Each structure stands twice: as C-alpha cells, then as structure tokens.
Amino acid sequence: VRALQSADIILHDDLVSAGVLDMARREARKIAVGKRCDGPSCQQKSISALIVEHARAGSHVVRLKGGDPGIFGRLDEELDEARLAGFVPEIVPGISTAQGAAASLGFSLTRRNFSNRLQFVTGHGADGGLPAHLDMDALADPAATTCIYMGRKTLSALSAALLARGLD
Secondary structure (H helix, E strand, C coil): CHHHHHCCEEEECCCCCHHHHCCCCCCCEEEECCCCCCCCCCCHHHHHHHHHHHHHCCCCEEEECCCCCCCCCCHHHHHHHHHHCCCCCCCCCCCCHHHHHHHHHCCCCCECCCECEEEEEECCCCCCCCCCCCCHHHHCCCCEEEEEECCCCCHHHHHHHHHHCCCC
C-alpha cells in the first residue's frame, strides 16, 4: 500500500484487481502493460523501456504484478533493465497465485506424511505449447504438490502425459 501511495506511475498487469489499483493515490497514472496469450499484449521490451523512461523523467515508478513477481513473472528482465539504467529497484513480494488459491479453497500446499515437496512449473512454453523440458516423472510424483502456472491451453496434453505415468 505504501508503494502504491507513493507512486507517480503504476505499470500494472491485467491480473491486478481494481480493488488493488484503488489503493493507489488518485494522482497516480495507471498504465496497463499486461500480457495475455489469447489477446493483445504489451511486449516485454516495451514494459522494461517504460519503467526506465518514467524513472529517468523523475517519476516514482511502481511495476505492479499479480501475485509473487518472482514466479514466472519476468522479474529478472525488468530488474536488469532498471539496473543497467542506474536505478536500484525495490521488490515488494506478494502472495503467490498458488498460495492464494490454496488459501481460498481452504487447504495447504503441503501436508505432513503426504506431500513432502512443492513444485511450481509453467505449463506454457515460449512456442505456446507444453514445455519440452518438463520432468514428467517428477510432476507425476504423488508425494509432491504441483502448481501449474499458465497451463490452460496445454492442460489436455499435460493431463495425458501425467495419466500415462500413473497419476490419477
């Protein structure tokens, strides 16, 4: 909230709710820079350029992402560009989508004597398909809780691969 209240410019993802944006000060300029695999999206280079451009102009810039910015959020690319331009970014971590979803459903992501590992994977490769580098045997481990991010379009292929490895 403090970051939003001090921001001049807020570059936000599509997944950020209106209620969160309402916490910003009224005078802050809000710019949507979200990415959608099924619609118009802001290019990553453009987002990084906007961060640097507004910071160079003397604005206090907040790059607002839904959930935890360090989980499949291209955080490193944005940090690298800001640092190359001479800025020292501050990261304000959020609650991961997996943590928020589990809490809203009323269960934990790990459970003693049942789930001894938690794994976060992306279901969306650079080509839009199921990433070839996924370790399907690890994903099918019944002692692991697997959280799949961005897997809507590849869900049927992923499900088939996991079923073939014995995961119910």
